[in-house]
Amino acid sequence: MARVKDPTLFSVYFGVESDALQAAGLIDPFLDVDINLFIDPVLLEKSSHPQIRKQGIDEFRRHFQNFVRLLAISKEENDAAWKAARRQLDLREPPENGLGYGGSGRSGSSRPEDVRIAIMRTSKEIIELGANDPEMVSLMGFFEENVGADTISDFTARVITEQLASITEAFCKANSIPVHDCNVSTDHKLPLFTTVRGRKVPIVLVPLDIVRELPVANDWSEIERAALQNARIRDRVNRYLGGLARPTIADRKFALRKAAMGSVEDFDLFLAAVKDNVTSYDPNLDALGYYRLKAIFSNGFEGLKQPRTYNLSVGPQEIIRLVNDTLDLFKRHVEKGNLWEELWIEGKPKKERASQLIYYAIADAFCKANNVDISPEANMGGGPIDFKFSSGYAARVLVEMKRSGGTVVHGYEKQLEFYKDASQTEFGIFVIIDYGDLGNKVNEIRQIQQTRIDIGARASEIIVIDATPKASASKRK
Template sequence: MARVQNPTLFSAYFGVSPQALAAAGLIDPFLDVDMPLFIDPVLLEKSGNKTINTAAMGRFRKHFEILVRMLNISKAEGDAAWKAARRQLDLSEPPENGLGYGGSGRSGNSRPEDIREAILRTSKEIITLGASDPEMISLMGFFEQDVGPDTISDMTTTVIIEDLAAITEAFCQANGLPLYSSEICASHKLPKYVDPQGRSAPIVLIPEDIVRELPIANDWSDIERAAMENARIRERVNRLLGGIARPTVADRKHALRGAALGSQANFDFFLAAVKENVGSYDPNLDALGYYRLKAIVANGFPGLKQPTRYDLKLGPGEIMRVVKDTIDQFKRHVEAGNLWEELWIGGKPKKERASQLIYYAIADAFCKANDLDISPEANMGGGPIDFKFSSGYQARVLVEMKRSGGTAVHGYEKQLEFYKTASQTEFGVFVIIDYGDLGNKLNEVRRIRDQRLKQGERASEIIVIDATQKASASKRK
């Protein structure tokens, strides 16, 4: 399970102002963990960065025009033209941009060949309809089960890496950051990050307005939201889904394929609808809590220093005290302060990940403020996040956090117990973020805990945090 501990921001490592990055319209990335964002090629021409909307956009179109041309003249899979198209489709994961589902570290990897072949086949199908816009490649995540936004993002990064490197070099030169030659781009020098193990890697910076949030794997709505904004496409998709009560990701993608690939006109309409409705990740809405995480990591958090010291040598019980105090800090700022505002967006609860990342940042800051030789580790992969606090090999405490509208009962009964077994610990805390839709779930979770205690088993503690919308702190009496 990929984990991250003590995340390091680009601005902190290189001693550059976060405001300078923001003024340049660039993301201040973590250097040792991937961010849950992806580059959407549909956003390239909309970017406010001239290098992106001209040079990068032109490079992207030219690159995939070659792919389209090769597929157009290909007579059979595997012939010379098909192989030429295949060479244009590099799906290796570039570690330099720090985006994606990775956890600890940012090392890249390559995707299976069958995914590349699936993209080529679908592209060929679209070309056979008569469509020729090279931006068709941007839409593969809509149609192919194993092609996600991260795949498209990595493919795009590889194509426009020279432009991203130029932007990075210019920013670093303007701010006096050291630059080095690298293998990824011979024409531009890049800053270099050296991790605690002495391994070095070049870094490229990404403009804020060309990224969107990565969807959780089982959340189809984020994959197709832009296209479904169009009533005509929405009606076609719903008709193709027929009487399926709970459509899967595969069902949705199959319906989208049917709605878009019926004719050249349908596809062109589909592509135009996506380009019209897609938008970049909004730091002001911060649906993932990513910018709040960065702010806490960079600036700390008020009121975390405790009057009494902790003695971690006392074992799991003392670590449990630390953990409960970190949760209490989070709970107090949500319930009595204004931190609840960070958990809502447009009158609806933000994704579960937002509360998890903000808690992680507060817990990490808490340990540093109290000079503790311990910090939380968080699984930052594509699925739910769990936390582990440990000191030495034996003393471990796990924290699992669920929103009230989600699978709280399953999370307590099964998921946390699975994590505890995997981590070889009996100590766990289950946190429920209550947005006002908890219903009878709390009673069921408590019943499971009481039953375990009656059987003489160690049962994980339960903490509920009231995250319902409140009046501002200044208006509360």
């Protein structure tokens, strides 16, 4: 994964007010960091943008009607019709819109062939039920474990590229942003972003009302909630779950799949329920903290003093001091200021991503001032660690951030240690965001920490941040 330094907003780079994008109903994207949102094709026909609501949905349906038609006439895998359908399913990641799980770089990628085959096989199974709605592909992330929401977003974006390019070109011309010919669109010109390596990258803007937040670990709970608004589906799901006291995500997915794919009528009912009840990402709730992150990078962080300098030549201990200072500042604003409010949504904790993004924005200011690389969600062979701070090869510090209601003990005892081994460093900091449900977990991990210290091993630091609701500053003593 590429390192992230000085993330750049579209509005800042092109000198346009972020409010202008908001007024136009468009995301103000980071040009060098992916946003954890995805285009949901179920939302296309609900868009306030006529290019999407009319031409976009028509193009999406036309494209996948052809896909469905080819699969319907295919007699066996790898016959001519199957291969033609396969060509209709372009899973390459479009780097121009900056949506997805990627932490940085925005470079497009392709997905394994088995993902494409999984989508095609499930689509064929649905077609054999008698269903032919081309929007069936919208639900593949739910029906197939290896198909993520970002995959669905990417093939949707490629199908409606011309409509997105049209919206982008119109906004840029209205706001005096230069546009240029590029290989993304045949009919429209797009703005170009010059990367740190001098490469010119075309940018496509995406409407706010066709995106949702990316589910974590393929947890499509929103799809589940939307589908269960229908009483018939709800009753069928409850029958499949039977007497399970605590059904797992896998149990619920199995029950929903069975409920949806019992017959063509069941599938059509399931798809209709999802389309009726799924909604776009709400900027007012800001469950991911994206808008707070954007505000910090646009206007700075109130209360963030000019970071002091650090003598990085003395080794990793100095980077640890820098990282601890960033965490101290984050902790102070959550516990003593009002930043805790940004971590809650309608009386419930926001997703883990929200606290990570806000902390990242604060830490970036320190790193920028001291020429330290910060890589959010850096993958070092053992999976994605939340943050890696580095200066040269030897000086690396990892930070893992967990919600108190999550797998805290496993995260400290196993996960962080695995990441440290993979990245060949001894330095790790484990941060717990405490929403009031921590229980005895912190005592358990402190015992693990002490045991490691007693045998002479290096134990990762533990920091607990109290994110429980506080009284207003004027009422605190």
